[in-house]
Amino acid sequence: MAAIGLDMGGTKTAGLLLTANGEVVGSHTLPTPSREGPAAVLATLVLVTEHLLTQAKQLCMDVAAIGVGVPGLVSTSGQLCFAGHLGGEVGLDLAALLPARFMLPTVVDNDNTCAGYAEWTAGAGRGFDDVLYVGLGTGIGGGIISGGLVQRGANGFAGEVGHIVIDRNGELCTCGRRGCWELSASGTALGRQGEQAIVDGRWNAAAGLVRPVSGTDVMDQAALGVDPAVAVVETFAGHLAVGLVDLALVLDPGCIVLGGGVMTRAELLLPSVRQQFRLLLGDMASMRALPELRAAHFGPRSGAVGAALLALARVPR
Numbered sequence: 001m002a003a004i005g006l007d008m009g010g011t012k013t014a015g016l017l018l019t020a021n022g023e024v025v026g027s028h029t030l031p032t033p034s035r036e037g038p039a040a041v042l043a044t045l046v047l048v049t050e051h052l053l054t055q056a057k058q059l060c061m062d063v064a065a066i067g068v069g070v071p072g073l074v075s076t077s078g079q080l081c082f083a084g085h086l087g088g089e090v091g092l093d094l095a096a097l098l099p100a101r102f103m104l105p106t107v108v109d110n111d112n113t114c115a116g117y118a119e120w121t122a123g124a125g126r127g128f129d130d131v132l133y134v135g136l137g138t139g140i141g142g143g144i145i146s147g148g149l150v151q152r153g154a155n156g157f158a159g160e161v162g163h164i165v166i167d168r169n170g171e172l173c174t175c176g177r178r179g180c181w182e183l184s185a186s187g188t189a190l191g192r193q194g195e196q197a198i199v200d201g202r203w204n205a206a207a208g209l210v211r212p213v214s215g216t217d218v219m220d221q222a223a224l225g226v227d228p229a230v231a232v233v234e235t236f237a238g239h240l241a242v243g244l245v246d247l248a249l250v251l252d253p254g255c256i257v258l259g260g261g262v263m264t265r266a267e268l269l270l271p272s273v274r275q276q277f278r279l280l281l282g283d284m285a286s287m288r289a290l291p292e293l294r295a296a297h298f299g300p301r302s303g304a305v306g307a308a309l310l311a312l313a314r315v316p317r
């Protein structure tokens with residue numbers, strides 16, 4: 001038995017085939033046509049699924065269910081209502097459309113809730129009852145596990161941690177508000193901070209670095225020991241810690257798992273985040289146990305793995 005896990009990102013739609021034992025035996029990824037509207041986004045999801053169903057057939061595996069992680073507000077009935085990085089209001093009833101197309105039970109959930117589920121049940125947060133997953137990508141998303149239960153809130157919209165406001169007079173966000181956390185601490189934000197360092201003349205960027213630089217570029221340069229990139233990452237770690245401390249005060253997690261592309265260089269980021277997290281907690285740091293801060297075990301696959309695991313969990317055995 002196997003399940004298909006799909007992670008519909010702002011730039012790519014990644015799918016994988018997961019066995020009931022949690023082993024990834026197939027994968028397929030296509031670019032997400034974010035600017036072409038909901039019908040094109042859905043068509044891409046269908047194409048990736050069809051490809052994975054063919055892979056399953058070749059492996060003589062029965063696909064029992066499909067799980068989809070989507071980047072935005074997902075209602076408790078599985079409708080994708082709003083996705084800032086897919087152009088805003090979407091209104092895709094995936095929980096009805098996909099079963100009608102593939103005749104398979106389908107679970108639709110927020111992509112970071114899926115990632116949090118994967119990390120909690122089989123990854124970096126395993127063994128903890130209270131886990132906060134924070135995905136640093138185009139924006140910032142969150143998955144919350146509290147008291148051993150996945151938290152989705154009254155409407156399914158819990159965990160939109162990227163839109164807590166850090167600076168109410170700050171820049172305009174895709175959500176229509178100003179100064180959201182993801183504007184200073186997402187992977188995109190890290191790239192912008194690197195770009196700004198170049199524009200300001202603080203960083204005389206090396207030849208071969210294609211501009212505008214991405215967050216991953218900045219991490220790669222910092223890994224090479226390029227001083228200005230190291231400084232940009234250090235400042236970025238502070239922006240990240242600001243939001244993490246606020247969330248830790250609300251949720252009191254035993255473990256915070258950080259995922260997303262920039263965490264492929266976790267060894268460069270985590271020590272500084274831990275240090276600044278402790279400093280920002282102030283006097284409270286000595287009065288309480290601090291949460292473990294860890295990098296995602298499944299890396300960029302957390303969302304798709306979690307979607308498949310959530311789908312498998314719903315299949316009667």
Ligand SMILES: [Zn+2]
Nearest residue numbers: 163173175180
């Ligand atoms: Zn926002």
